[in-house]
Amino acid sequence: MQANELRDMSRDENGSDASTLPELSKVISVSWREIQVMVKKQHSARPRAILSDISGIARPGEMMALMGPSGCGKTTLLNTLAQRQAGSIVGQVCINGREQPRSVHRAVSAYVEQEDTLIGSLTTQETLRFAADFSISRSLSKHDLVARVRDLLNEFGLQKQARTLVGTPFRKGLSGGQKRRVSVAAQLIGNPSILYLDEPTSGLDSTASHEIMLFIKRFAKQHNLVVIASIHQPSTKTFDLFDQVTLLSQGKMCYSGSRRDMPNYFAELDLEIPPMMNPAEYLLDLVNIDFAYREEAQARLDYITTQWASSALHRKLIADVLDSTSSSSDKAIHLSPGSSTRPGIRKQLFTLLRRSFIKSYRDIVTYWIRLVMYLGLAIMMGTVWLRLTTTQKHIQPFANAIFFGSAFMSFMAVAYVPAFLEDRAIFIKERANGLYGPTVFLLTNFIIGIPYLFLISTLFSVVAYWLGNFNPNAHSFFMWVLWLFLDLLAAESLVVLVASLIPNFVGALAITAFANGLWMSVGGFLVPLPVLNVFWKYAFHYWDYQTYVFQGMMVNEFSDRTYDCTVVNGQCHCMYASALQDQCKIAGTAVLEQYGYAVGKQGQWLGIMVAIILGYRLTGWVVTVLRKT
Numbered sequence: 001m002q003a004n005e006l007r008d009m010s011r012d013e014n015g016s017d018a019s020t021l022p023e024l025s026k027v028i029s030v031s032w033r034e035i036q037v038m039v040k041k042q043h044s045a046r047p048r049a050i051l052s053d054i055s056g057i058a059r060p061g062e063m064m065a066l067m068g069p070s071g072c073g074k075t076t077l078l079n080t081l082a083q084r085q086a087g088s089i090v091g092q093v094c095i096n097g098r099e100q101p102r103s104v105h106r107a108v109s110a111y112v113e114q115e116d117t118l119i120g121s122l123t124t125q126e127t128l129r130f131a132a133d134f135s136i137s138r139s140l141s142k143h144d145l146v147a148r149v150r151d152l153l154n155e156f157g158l159q160k161q162a163r164t165l166v167g168t169p170f171r172k173g174l175s176g177g178q179k180r181r182v183s184v185a186a187q188l189i190g191n192p193s194i195l196y197l198d199e200p201t202s203g204l205d206s207t208a209s210h211e212i213m214l215f216i217k218r219f220a221k222q223h224n225l226v227v228i229a230s231i232h233q234p235s236t237k238t239f240d241l242f243d244q245v246t247l248l249s250q251g252k253m254c255y256s257g258s259r260r261d262m263p264n265y266f267a268e269l270d271l272e273i274p275p276m277m278n279p280a281e282y283l284l285d286l287v288n289i290d291f292a293y294r295e296e297a298q299a300r301l302d303y304i305t306t307q308w309a310s311s312a313l314h315r316k317l318i319a320d321v322l323d324s325t326s327s328s329s330d331k332a333i334h335l336s337p338g339s340s341t342r343p344g345i346r347k348q349l350f351t352l353l354r355r356s357f358i359k360s361y362r363d364i365v366t367y368w369i370r371l372v373m374y375l376g377l378a379i380m381m382g383t384v385w386l387r388l389t390t391t392q393k394h395i396q397p398f399a400n401a402i403f404f405g406s407a408f409m410s411f412m413a414v415a416y417v418p419a420f421l422e423d424r425a426i427f428i429k430e431r432a433n434g435l436y437g438p439t440v441f442l443l444t445n446f447i448i449g450i451p452y453l454f455l456i457s458t459l460f461s462v463v464a465y466w467l468g469n470f471n472p473n474a475h476s477f478f479m480w481v482l483w484l485f486l487d488l489l490a491a492e493s494l495v496v497l498v499a500s501l502i503p504n505f506v507g508a509l510a511i512t513a514f515a516n517g518l519w520m521s522v523g524g525f526l527v528p529l530p531v532l533n534v535f536w537k538y539a540f541h542y543w544d545y546q547t548y549v550f551q552g553m554m555v556n557e558f559s560d561r562t563y564d565c566t567v568v569n570g571q572c573h574c575m576y577a578s579a580l581q582d583q584c585k586i587a588g589t590a591v592l593e594q595y596g597y598a599v600g601k602q603g604q605w606l607g608i609m610v611a612i613i614l615g616y617r618l619t620g621w622v623v624t625v626l627r628k629t
C-alpha cells in the first residue's frame with residue numbers, strides 16, 4: 001500500500017485528514033552538519049569527543065549505511081540523528097533543512113534497536129496489531145488498521161507466520177530473521193517517514209541479513225522512506241543494496257556519499273578496492289586501527305580522514321547540506337508535533353492492559369509458575385501444621401503458622417523479579433519510541449497483578465487454612481484471604497520499587513530478600529515490640545507491612561476462639577490467664593493481649609496496608625519517571 005493510499009484511508013467525512021498522516025510524508029531530507037558529540041571520560045574531568053565534524057544528508061527512497069569498525073561511533077551518530085543521544089552535542093540535525101523539535105522527530109521517525117524487544121507469547125499478527133494500537137490514533141477505522149497490518153505482513157513476507165507465536169524459551173516460534181522482520185514491520189506500522197536501524201543484521205547469517213535488508217530496501221523505495229542503518233561488515237550482496245554509505249573511524253568521517261562513487265574515490269587515494277573482494281570488508285580493514293600494526297594503521301587513517309576533509313566529494317556534500325537548508329520551500333518545511341498520530345493516554349492504557357493480560361496468561365513465567373509454587377507451599381504448610389486443635393498446646397503452632405504463612409508468602413514474591421525486569425526492559429524501549437510513559441506502564445502492572453494475586457491468595461488459603469484448622473467460619477476465612485492478598489500485593493509492590501531502583505536481576509533479588517528478612521525481624525513476632533531495640537522499632541517497625549498482616553491474621557484467629565487448658569492429675573494448667581480460667585479454658589483474646597494486639601483495630605490496619613502499598617507504588621513511579629534506563 002502506498003503512503004498516499006494510507007493517507008486517503010484516514011480522511012474523515014469533512015475531507016480533512018483526521019490522523020494527519022499527510023504531514024508525515026512530507027520529509028524531503030534529513031541532513032546533519034558539523035556534528036560533535038562529547039562525553040565525560042571515566043576518571044577524568046576532561047570530556048572526550050566521540051564524534052567530530054560529521055556531516056551528511058539522506059533522502060527519501062534511499063538507504064544509507066553507517067559503517068566503521070567497532071566503537072567508531074555508528075550508534076552514537078544514529079542516536080544523535082534520532083534525538084536520542086545524551087551528552088554534549090554541537091552541530092545541527094535538520095529535517096527538511098530546519099532544526100526541528102524532538103516531538104517532530106518522534107512523530108516522523110521510527111527507531112529499530114539492535115535487540116528485538118518482542119513479546120514471545122504474542123503472535124506475529126498480534127505484535128503488529130498492538131504496535132498499530134500504540135502508534136495510531138483512533139481516527140483510523142478498525143478495518144483500515146487490519147488492512148495496514150495485513151499489508152505489512154505481506155510486504156515483509158510474514159503472511160505464513162501471521163499466527164505463529166514469536167517464541168519464548170519454552171515455546172519455539174519465529175526464526176531470528178523473521179523476528180527481525182517483525183521488529184522492523186512493527187516500527188513501520190505508524191507510517192513514519194524516517195527509519196533508523198541500529199545493526200539490523202546483527203546475530204543473523206548472511207542470507208537472513210540480505211533478506212531483511214532487501215525487504216527494507218523494497219519498502220523504502222515503495223513508500224519513499226529515508227532509511228539510515230548502522231551496519232557491521234555486510235556481505236557484498238547486502239552492501240550493494242545501500243545507496244549511500246557513511247564510513248567512520250575513531251569518530252571521524254572517512255567517506256560519505258554514493259556507494260557507487262566509493263571505488264573511484266578510494267582508487268584516487270591509491271587505496272583501490274580489489275576486484276574480487278567484498279568492498280565493505282576491505283574498507284573496514286582499511287580504517288580499522290585495532291588489529292593492524294598500530295602506527296602504520298593510524299598513519300593510513302589520518303591520511304584517509306584528511307583526504308576526505310579536503311576532497312571534492314566532501315565539498316559537494318557540504319554544498320548539498322547547505323542547499324537543503326536554504327532551498328526548502330515553506331510548504332515542505334512545515335512539520336509540526338501535531339503531525340503525531342499517537343493515541344491518548346486512555347487508549348495507551350487499554351492497549352497495554354490487553355497486551356499484558358494476554359502475556360500474563362500465555363507466559364507461564366509471569367504468574368503460572370508462581371501459582372504452582374504457592375500451591376506447593378500451601379500443601380506443605382497445611383500438612384506440617386495439619387489439623388491443629390483448640391488446645392493450649394496448639395496455640396503457639398497456630399501463631400507460628402500465621403507468621404510463617406504471611407512472612408514466607410511475602411518472601412516468595414522475589415520470584416516476580418525476573419518477570420518484572422522483563423516487562424521493564426520492554427517498557428524502557430517502548431518509552432524511548434514514545435509509545436507510552438511510566439504512568440501507563442505502572443498502572444497496568446498494578447491492575448494486571450490484582451486478579452492473579454487474588455487467585456493465588458484464595459487457592460493458597462483453600463488448601464492451607466482448612467488443612468491447618470484455622471478459625472472455621474466463613475468470615476474468618478475471607479478475612480484471612482484478604483490479609484494474604486494485601487500481603488502479596490504489598491510484597492509485589494516492594495519488588496516493583498526495588499527492581500525499578502536496581503534494574504538488575506541479582507541486585508533486585510538480593511535487596512528484596514534482604515528487605516523481607518528485615519520485615520520478618522522487626523515485625524514484633526520474633527522479637528516482641530517492648531523488647532525491640534528503639535532504632536529498629538522507630539525506623540522500620542511501623543511501616544513494616546508484614547506487621548499488620550500478622551496482627552490482622554492473629555486477631556482473625558484468636559479474637560473469638562477458646563482453647564482448652566491442660567489437665568494434669570485433675571489439676572487445670574492454663575498457659576494464659578483469662579476470664580475463662582475457671583472453665584479450664586483460655587479466651588483467645590488473652591493470647592492477643594500477650595502480644596499487645598487490640599481487637600477492633602483491623603480497619604485501621606487495613607488502611608495502613610493500603611497506604612504502604614500506595615507508598616511503594618508511588619515511589620516506584622517517581623523512580624521510573626526519573627530513571628530513563
Ligand SMILES: Nc1ncnc2c1ncn2[C@@H]1O[C@H](COP(=O)(O)OP(=O)(O)OP(=O)(O)O)[C@@H](O)[C@H]1O
Pocket residue numbers: 039040050068069070071072073074075076077087230232
Ligand atoms: N555515554 C558514553 N560515555 C562514554 N563513552 C561513550 C558513551 N557512549 C559511547 N561512548 C564511546 O564512544 C565510542 C563510540 O560508541 P558507539 O557505540 O557509537 O560505537 P559503535 O560504532 O556503534 O560500536 P559497535 O559497532 O561496537 O556497536 C565508544 O568508544 C564508546 O565506548
